[in-house]
Amino acid sequence: MNHLLIAPILLPLVTACLLLLVGDRKHRSQAALGGLALLANLGVAVLLLAQALGGGANAYGIYLPSNWEAPFGIVLVLDRLSALMLVVAAVVALAALVFSLARWDKAGAHFHVLFQVQVMGINGAFLTGDLFNLFVFFEVMLAASYGLLLHGSGPSRVKAGLHYVTINLVASSLFLVGASMIYGVTGTLNFADLAAKIPLIPAGDRPLLHAACAVLAVAFLAKAAMWPLNFWLVPAYAGASAPSGAVFALLTKVGVYVLLRLSTLWFSPQAGDSAGFGGAWLLWGGAATLAFGALGMLVSQRPARLAGFAVIVSSGTLLAMVGLARPEVTAGALYYLPASTFAVAAFFLIAELMDRSRQSDAQSRRAPEDEEDHLPFALADQELDEDTNLDDQEEALIGRPIPAATAQLGLAFIACTLLVAGLPPLSGFVGKVFMLSALVQGAGAVAWTLLALVVLSGLFALVALSRVGIRFFWAPVDRGAPVLRVAEFLPVALLVVLCCAYTVYAEPVMRYTRATAADLYAPGGYVQAVLDARPLPTATNAERLGLPLPPGAGGATR
Amino acid sequence: MEIVLALAIGALTTCGVWLMLRPRTYQVIMGLSLLSYGVNLFIFSMGRLAVDLEPVLVPGQPVTLAYNADPMPQALVLTAIVIGFAMTALFLVVLLAQRGFFGNDHVDGQGDDE
Numbered sequence: 200m201n202h203l204l205i206a207p208i209l210l211p212l213v214t215a216c217l218l219l220l221v222g223d224r225k226h227r228s229q230a231a232l233g234g235l236a237l238l239a240n241l242g243v244a245v246l247l248l249a250q251a252l253g254g255g256a257n258a259y260g261i262y263l264p265s266n267w268e269a270p271f272g273i274v275l276v277l278d279r280l281s282a283l284m285l286v287v288a289a290v291v292a293l294a295a296l297v298f299s300l301a302r303w304d305k306a307g308a309h310f311h312v313l314f315q316v317q318v319m320g321i322n323g324a325f326l327t328g329d330l331f332n333l334f335v336f337f338e339v340m341l342a343a344s345y346g347l348l349l350h351g352s353g354p355s356r357v358k359a360g361l362h363y364v365t366i367n368l369v370a371s372s373l374f375l376v377g378a379s380m381i382y383g384v385t386g387t388l389n390f391a392d393l394a395a396k397i398p399l400i401p402a403g404d405r406p407l408l409h410a411a412c413a414v415l416a417v418a419f420l421a422k423a424a425m426w427p428l429n430f431w432l433v434p435a436y437a438g439a440s441a442p443s444g445a446v447f448a449l450l451t452k453v454g455v456y457v458l459l460r461l462s463t464l465w466f467s468p469q470a471g472d473s474a475g476f477g478g479a480w481l482l483w484g485g486a487a488t489l490a491f492g493a494l495g496m497l498v499s500q501r502p503a504r505l506a507g508f509a510v511i512v513s514s515g516t517l518l519a520m521v522g523l524a525r526p527e528v529t530a531g532a533l534y535y536l537p538a539s540t541f542a543v544a545a546f547f548l549i550a551e552l553m554d555r556s557r558q559s560d561a562q563s564r565r566a567p568e569d570e571e572d573h574l575p576f577a578l579a580d581q582e583l584d585e586d587t588n589l590d591d592q593e594e595a596l597i598g599r600p601i602p603a604a605t606a607q608l609g610l611a612f613i614a615c616t617l618l619v620a621g622l623p624p625l626s627g628f629v630g631k632v633f634m635l636s637a638l639v640q641g642a643g644a645v646a647w648t649l650l651a652l653v654v655l656s657g658l659f660a661l662v663a664l665s666r667v668g669i670r671f672f673w674a675p676v677d678r679g680a681p682v683l684r685v686a687e688f689l690p691v692a693l694l695v696v697l698c699c700a701y702t703v704y705a706e707p708v709m710r711y712t713r714a715t716a717a718d719l720y721a722p723g724g725y726v727q728a729v730l731d732a733r734p735l736p737t738a739t740n741a742e743r744l745g746l747p748l749p750p751g752a753g754g755a756t757r
Numbered sequence: 758m759e760i761v762l763a764l765a766i767g768a769l770t771t772c773g774v775w776l777m778l779r780p781r782t783y784q785v786i787m788g789l790s791l792l793s794y795g796v797n798l799f800i801f802s803m804g805r806l807a808v809d810l811e812p813v814l815v816p817g818q819p820v821t822l823a824y825n826a827d828p829m830p831q832a833l834v835l836t837a838i839v840i841g842f843a844m845t846a847l848f849l850v851v852l853l854a855q856r857g858f859f860g861n862d863h864v865d866g867q868g869d870d871e
Contacts, residue, residue, distance in 0.1 A: 331833055338840045345847055354858040358866050361782065361851050365864075368789050368844055369777070372796045375837050379830065383803035388829075 201250070204262035204275050206243045207285055207322035210236060215315035223308055230300050233311040237296050240318060241289040244282070251282035252711065258718065259728035261328075266734040269328075270392040274729055276328035279715040280533070284325045284456050287537045288449050290697065291544045292318050294690035298548050299442035301686040306351040306440065313350070317343035317446055324453050328729055330378045330388040333457065337374065337422075341367050344450060347443040348435060359431075359438040366431045370421040377415025384408045391729035394464045394722055398471040405472055412465070416458065416477060423454025424514050426488040433495065433507035441551030444506065445544040451514045452540055459521050459529070463719040464726075478524050482645070485519030486652055488512075493656035496663040502550030502671075505663055509546060509619050512656050513539040519649055520634055526716040527637035533712035535630030538701055542618035542627060545694035549611055552687060553671050604683040609672045611688075614695045616668065620661040621653075626702040631657065633709060758806055762798065769795035782852045782862045786845065793841040797834050804830035 214236035221228050250260060260277035263269070296314060304310045320340025327333050345367075349360045382388055384404050385396045400408055421428040432451075436444050458481065466476040492511030499505050516539075520532035618627040631653060638646045701708065718724060736746045769791050776788030804827035811818065811825050818824045852862075859866035 331836070335836065335840070338844070342844070342847070345851075349851065349854075352854070354866065357851060357854045357858050361855050361864060364844070364848050364851055365777070365785060365789070368841075368848065369792070371840075371844070372792050375796050375833075376799055379800040379803040379833060382829065382833070383805075 201260050201262065203243060203246060203250075204260050204277050204326065205264060207240060207247070207289075207326060208275075208319055210240055210243065211315040211319035211322065215312045215319065218312045218315060219309075226305060229311045230304060233315060234293075234296060234300070236315060237289070237293045237318065240322075241286070241293055244285040244289040247277055248282040248286050251277060251279045259725060261728055261732035263732060263734050266737065266740065268734055269729045269732055270387055270389045272734070273332050274328040274389065274391075274732070275326045276390075276725070276729055277326060278725060279711065279718055280456070280460065281325045283533065283537070283711070283715065284452070285322060287452070287540055288318070288321045288325065290694075291449055291540060292321075292446060294544060294548070294694050295442040295445040297690045297693075298445070298687055299440075301684045303351070303440050303442050307349075309346070310350055313343045313346040314442075314446070317347060319343075321449055321453060325456060328390050330381065330390065330393075334371070334374055334378060337453075338371065340450065340453065341371070344443075344447060347446065348439045350443055351440045355434075356438045359434040362431050363435040366421060370418040373414050373421075374418035377411050377413075377418065380407065380411030380414065384411060389729070390461070390464055391726040394467070394470075394726045395730065397465050397473055398469060400471075400473075402472070409473065409476060412461075412476065415461075416480075419454045419457045419461075420484065420518075421454075422450065423458060423518060424451050424488065424511050425484045425518055426491040426511075426515070429488065429491070429511055432511060433499075433504055436507040436510060436547075437501065437503035441503075441548050444503065444547035444551075448506075448510055448540055448543045448547060451510055452517075452536065455514055455517045455521070455536070458518070459719065462521065462524070464722045467720065467722050469723070475524060478522050481518050481522030482649075483519075483522070485515050485517070485522050486649060488515030489519060489652050489656050491515070493652075493659040496656075497659050499663070500667070502553050502667055503547070505667060506543060506546040506550050509543050509660065512619075512660065513543055516634075516653060516656070519652075520638075523638070523645075523649075524720070525637065525641065526713075526720045527640070528634060529719065530709065530713040530716035531630065531633030531635075531637050533715055534633050534705070534709055535627075538618060538626035538630050538698055541694045541698050541701075542615055545611070545691050545698075546615045546619060548687070548691050548694075549608065549615055552608055552683065552691075553612070605672060607683060607688060609668070611691050611695055612664075612668055612672070614698070616661065616664040618695075618698055620664060621657040622661065624702065626698050626705065629702055629705045758808075762802055762806065766795050766798045766802070769798070780863055780865075782855060782864055785864060786848055786852060789848065790845060793837075793845070797837055797841070800830050800834045800837060802830075 214232060218229055218232060221232065223229070247260070251258060258278060261269075262275040262277075263272055264275060265272035292314070299310065299314075316339060320336050320338075320343055323336030324333060324340060327336055345360065345364055348363055349356055378388065381393065384400065384407050385393055387393055387396060397408070417428070424432045436447050439447060462477060462481070466473050466478070468474050470476075489512060492508045492513075492515050495508035495511065496505055499508060513535075517532050517536060520528050520535075523529075614625065616622075617625045621627040621631040635650050635653060638650055734740060734744070736744060741747065773788045773790075773792030773795055776784045776791065779785065779788070805822075807826060812828075812831075814820055814825065855866060856862055861867075
């Protein structure tokens, strides 16, 4: 057994406990400890990715935390998909934490602790191979996200937080109902064991199983922000402080991940009468989400709300592509997923820097009110101040120097626009090309509808983002240059540079996502790897396993 | 027995959903609590209802579900209760913060004329 597999869960957990001991007064030690832990977390994630990259027999890493074999004990599973998601989560979390070090971590109590717990929940959700453990990690993740959403306090955060907590509590109830119904029908909660048992379910019980899966899916779809379960998302994400918003961009991806994982495992072509269950719902729900998100981007003015709708667009695209259940399309979607996650996370960070440039320092810590979004176009911003530099025709002089901070922010904003709207040359475009070219190969009405939606949503995003960009960077308004701190600009730059590198290395990444998609749509390997994993022989289980106890206890099996 | 339990779960869930759709935060939290009771009972019932079965293994008795209660839903429901309890407590805090900020207990923070 590879003990590295449990590190992404244990490391943030232990760090969170240590951070509690250090106490909130020692900001520097807390920041250093939290940052180091996330660096180590990224290192572990990369190591695990390297392990999954190897392929062959090592493609699946199985860890039995309770040292009992799979259907009885809980199990952690590492495959290509979860390794990819771990790395994405680690990168975004690290960037968000570095950003928060400039000011946000001091805006309220226990920020670093909550942050580590959040990372633990996300990592656990990616690694677990067991339905009930998934519930537990979901709750860990959500509990931390409640804290992070409310971080910094203020009326609009509390209001959005109340709705967010309620929706998620209801979704958790549905999760429990679905999970227990599945247990009632099949007698197991292990993903792999369920995949093996679903084809064998008697016809009379099958409607019950489908009802259970549908109830369960509602919980994940609410998390993945599928329309019409996503009205909570934009106020909550736009109201949250920027680092929290960036991490929340990951939470929707957890929902997408779980839907992808479970639909491919349980409703594969080998699943008998259940094959392909729910695919059409994902497809059309995803398409509706995409349309909703694109329209939402058009009508919103504040950068943070735009970022919220960008999250919805990204998850709508992914859901629709996953709903098609075609390996090539899914491979493209998996390429698109990290790019869009990085872009949206960077956008949340930039949005805060842009918002702040128009506010005094004390104001900017409060969650901005939503009311200003109701203005069709913030006309107040457009009016010229008296001392504006005018030429003979009484027009504002163009060509005055742009402060360096504004220029840097503007460049990052342009990169994010290209990424979110999916324009060349950056990876958002490459991802869309991969998805769409695979999509049109099996041309049909569905494929063309989706293609039109994706392209149109890109156009809408471009319109909305250019408008905001013009308003913030070019409109001749006497506004102080934003104060950029290194800690704040560094993570934004890191994410953008990463997206550029991601474009350059598109081919190896694409090879990886193709292999991932191939694994996903042939779940036999996953099921076999999980069910074949054997615990380490110890004094207590040697008899049950029928194994001789090795003289020096230990000795790895897998 | 099945009918009674099903009616109980149904009544709890119905009341929970109705209360949750009400505009006051206190009603919402009561609704969430009732809903979680309904869900907990539901999880429990998924282990099949039985009378007089051993809850733990007893020496000399066969280790099958015919002679023992299903331990799995009990473990699940215990976890669900703990998590649900913690989340309800957290919801109370948010509820109080909302009340402090807006001076009323409407879920949207808008006092109405009542």
